[in-house]
Each structure stands twice: as structure tokens, then as C-alpha cells.
Amino acid sequence: MTDDAIPAATLIVVRDRADAPPELLMVERAEGMAFAAGALVFPGGRIDQADRELAKAIGIDAAAIAAIRETVEETAIPVGLTPLPDEGLAHDLQQALAADGQLAGLLSDAGLAIDASVLVPFARWLPKFHAVRRFDTLFFVARAPAVEWSPRVIEGECAGSWWVTAAEVLEREQRGEARLIFPTRRTLERLAQHSNFDEIRADAVAHRIDQVTPLVEELDGEKFITIPDDLGFPVTRERLDGLWRG
Numbered sequence: 001m002t003d004d005a006i007p008a009a010t011l012i013v014v015r016d017r018a019d020a021p022p023e024l025l026m027v028e029r030a031e032g033m034a035f036a037a038g039a040l041v042f043p044g045g046r047i048d049q050a051d052r053e054l055a056k057a058i059g060i061d062a063a064a065i066a067a068i069r070e071t072v073e074e075t076a077i078p079v080g081l082t083p084l085p086d087e088g089l090a091h092d093l094q095q096a097l098a099a100d101g102q103l104a105g106l107l108s109d110a111g112l113a114i115d116a117s118v119l120v121p122f123a124r125w126l127p128k129f130h131a132v133r134r135f136d137t138l139f140f141v142a143r144a145p146a147v148e149w150s151p152r153v154i155e156g157e158c159a160g161s162w163w164v165t166a167a168e169v170l171e172r173e174q175r176g177e178a179r180l181i182f183p184t185r186r187t188l189e190r191l192a193q194h195s196n197f198d199e200i201r202a203d204a205v206a207h208r209i210d211q212v213t214p215l216v217e218e219l220d221g222e223k224f225i226t227i228p229d230d231l232g233f234p235v236t237r238e239r240l241d242g243l244w245r246g
Helices: 049-058 062-075 087-098 102-112 166-174 182-191 197-206
Strands: 007-019 020-029 044-046 119-126 134-144 156-165 217-221 220-226 238-239
Touching: 007 062, 007 182, 007 197, 020 062, 020 166, 044 062, 049 062, 049 102, 062 087, 062 134, 062 156, 087 102, 119 182, 119 197, 134 197, 166 182
Parallel strands: 007 134
Antiparallel strands: 007 020, 007 044, 020 156, 119 134, 217 220, 220 238
């Protein structure tokens, strides 16, 4: 991660369905947040010192710890925890994390452990749109745990959370019913190509994880924001005019 951006992690949780496109776990950021207020995003957030300490203690990437922790805190969906907690325990963990509880101690008390092997690196984004607050974010993808309960949010953390297909979110944005920041839109377009988690995982493994920093380029008098065309994203160019960047 670079020194001038905030290290962060995001988790794309994929729930397969029979004879239908997979659903993704997404959250709506609260309107009062400083970054991407009101946007639909994947669960995630900054990597904190406690994440680094736990990662060092158990020998895994701190970004994976942050992705798992933030997903539980924002949605109560326990991806990457073993054994899989039941709904009640997942909600208790969510409440404790929202009250600034430390993940390491909460897991120890509950007899749980981290299983980072279920997380697959998918992309790494470092936009330069924001002079004050910029994030260097590692995106992971993981299969949804074998549970049927709906995501749950805590007031102030997120405005809502849903299981929804990539195509549905993109259509909502086109109708003006949802807001997406640039990395989320490009990621949804990539995910929408696939019919199940195994295809998404294969896509992730097939492409290297290079830093994606969008650039502004001019073509025939028009300005476009572009990204590299060899990292798996099917859309690599968008007009700059009117682009909402969060």
C-alpha cells in the first residue's frame, strides 16, 4: 500500500442461485459519511492497527482481517469465520464490533477463528479523485456462507443492505435510483459477465492484482476517465463529464 493513501479492504460476497445470476451483498453508505455518502458499495473499510496486530499473530494479510471484520460489522453476514456462527451469534458480534469491540477478543470468547482461505484477491483500486481522503483498497471475493438470513445493518453504519445481482444494480443506476462510485461500477460490470461464483473466482485468479488508478485522457476533444485494459474489466473508459466520484 502507498504512504499517501488510506489502506482499506472490501469484500464481494457472492451467493449462487439455481438457474439465475448470482447475488452480491451490497450496502448503502449513510448520507452523513464523508466518503461516497449514499452510494451502493461492497462491505469494507480501512485497515486499522488491531487488524494488523491480529494478522501478525495468526500469519495472514491484514487486508483479509479488515474485509471480514467490516462485513460482519456492516451486515452481520459472517464470511471467513469458522466454525460458522449462527444468526444470533453473528448479530452479537456485529453489535460488539459497532461498539468498538476488538475482533481478536470477540472471536476468542466465542470460540471462533479466521479462515482467510475463503477470500480470493480480485482487484486493487487507488483512485486519485480525492485530494484529502484517498483509499488504497484491496478487493476480495468470497462465496456466501451456507446461511439464509438477510443482512442486517446498524443505524449510522449503513442506510441498508441487500442481496442483489450486478445487472440489477447497474440498471438501478441507469434509472437514477442508485449511485455508484467509479470502482464499484467497473467491478459490477466485470461481475455481471459471470453466472456463478466459480466463474467469478476463475476470473479473479486469471488476472494479476495490479494497482488500478484511473487516468483522465482526451480523445477527439472529449475527456474520458480510463483504466488499464488487461486487468479483467470489460469497460475501461467513461466520459468524465457528469461522472459522480463520491
